[in-house]
Amino acid sequence: MNRDEYNRLIWISGKIVPLKDATINVLSPTAQFGANVFEGIRCYWNDTKQELYAFRLVEHYVRLQNSMKMFRMGNIYSMDELRQGLIDVIKANNYKEDIAVRQTVFIDGFGSWHSKEPVNMFIAPIPRKRLENSLDEGLRCCISSWERISDNNISPKVKVGANYINSRMAHMEAVENGYDSAILLNNHGKVAEGTGACLFIVRDGVLITPPTSASILESITRSTIIELARKELNLDVLEMEINRTDLYICDEAFLCGSAVEVKPIINIDGYTIGTGQVGEITKRIYELYLSAVYGELQGYEKWLTPIYQDVDRIEGVIT
Ligand SMILES: Cc1ncc(COP(=O)(O)O)c(C=O)c1O
Incomplete structure (x- = not known):
C-alpha cells in the first residue's frame, strides 16, 4: 500500500x-x-x-x-x-x-x-527496498580517530539512542576525509566494530570477528552469520581480539547488521583488502543470509515470524 x-x-x-x-x-x-x-x-x-x-x-x-x-x-x-x-x-x-x-x-x-x-x-x-547491487561496490573505510564507547562509560550493549553520537562523530569524520565509513577501536586499542554494524575478516579461510567483550553491540546479524558459516559453510569461526594491522593484511572484510545486511569492505586506510574485489566467502555468506531472511533456507524457519499468519501456531517462534 x-x-x-x-x-x-x-x-x-x-x-x-x-x-x-x-x-x-x-x-x-x-x-x-x-x-x-x-x-x-x-x-x-x-x-x-x-x-x-x-x-x-x-x-x-x-x-x-x-x-x-x-x-x-x-x-x-x-x-x-x-x-x-x-x-x-x-x-x-x-x-x-x-x-x-x-x-x-x-x-x-x-x-x-x-x-x-x-x-x-x-x-x-x-x-525499505534492498539494494540489488549491494555486492557490486565494496566500502572504503578508515580507522577512526574516535574511540568506541566502552562498557564502563556508555555500554555499547545497551542499544540507546545516545550511543549513536559516538557513531555519528566517527562516520562524519570518515566522510569528511573522503572515506565511505569508519571502523572504531576500543579503549584497549583493539578493533571493535563499524559505526552501525559489526565486523568480520577472513584470513587463510578462517572467519574472525571481535568478541562481544570488545566494545560492540551484541549483534543479531553477527550471531546469525557465525551460525550459518559454521553449519552451512563448514568454516572455522573465531571470536578473538583483532589488531588494526590484522585488518590491513586480511583476505576479506565485511560489515554486518540488520540495516547493512552483509556489506563488503575493499579498502581500509588506503590498504587494499585481498584482491580489492568482493571476496568469495563474503559472497557466499551474503547469499546464505538473504536466503535465510526470505524464508528460503531449510532448517532456519525458527528465525522467522510470519506476520500475516497466525504466529502463535508456529511452534518455538515466540516464547
Ligand atoms: C553499533 C552497531 N553495531 C552492530 C549493529 C548490528 O546489530 P544487529 O545485527 O543486531 O542489527 C548495529 C545495528 O544496529 C549497530 O548500530
Whole structure:
C-alpha cells in the first residue's frame, strides 16, 4: 500500500495513528537527552509464499528488554506486548514488501535525564527496498580517530539512542576525509566494530570477528552469520581480539547488521583488502543470509515470524 510519509500508520502509546499525529513532548527526556532504547528490525516479503517474515524477533526483543533493564526504565514491556504492537501496526499498513521497523521505548513526560518514567513506546514500520547491487561496490573505510564507547562509560550493549553520537562523530569524520565509513577501536586499542554494524575478516579461510567483550553491540546479524558459516559453510569461526594491522593484511572484510545486511569492505586506510574485489566467502555468506531472511533456507524457519499468519501456531517462534 502506498501512503505518503506523513500518513503511514505508526503505533504509539497503544494507538495506531498516522505519523503526522504521532507526537512527542519536546520537553520529554527522550527529546532532550536521548533517553530511549530501540531496535531496528527487518521484515522480508516472500512473494512466492505471500508472507512477510520478521527476522529474529525474539532475539531483538530479548535485547530490547535487556536495554530497558540496564537503562533502569520504570516499566519493561513484555515479549507479548512488544510483538503484538509490531504485528498490529504492520497489518494496519498492509505492507507486502520489505520493510524496516523502528521500535523505540522512551522516557516521556516532563522529567529530566535521570527519570525512570513514564515509559512509552512507538513502533514505526518503514518501507525499505534492498539494494540489488549491494555486492557490486565494496566500502572504503578508515580507522577512526574516535574511540568506541566502552562498557564502563556508555555500554555499547545497551542499544540507546545516545550511543549513536559516538557513531555519528566517527562516520562524519570518515566522510569528511573522503572515506565511505569508519571502523572504531576500543579503549584497549583493539578493533571493535563499524559505526552501525559489526565486523568480520577472513584470513587463510578462517572467519574472525571481535568478541562481544570488545566494545560492540551484541549483534543479531553477527550471531546469525557465525551460525550459518559454521553449519552451512563448514568454516572455522573465531571470536578473538583483532589488531588494526590484522585488518590491513586480511583476505576479506565485511560489515554486518540488520540495516547493512552483509556489506563488503575493499579498502581500509588506503590498504587494499585481498584482491580489492568482493571476496568469495563474503559472497557466499551474503547469499546464505538473504536466503535465510526470505524464508528460503531449510532448517532456519525458527528465525522467522510470519506476520500475516497466525504466529502463535508456529511452534518455538515466540516464547
Ligand atoms: C553499533 C552497531 N553495531 C552492530 C549493529 C548490528 O546489530 P544487529 O545485527 O543486531 O542489527 C548495529 C545495528 O544496529 C549497530 O548500530
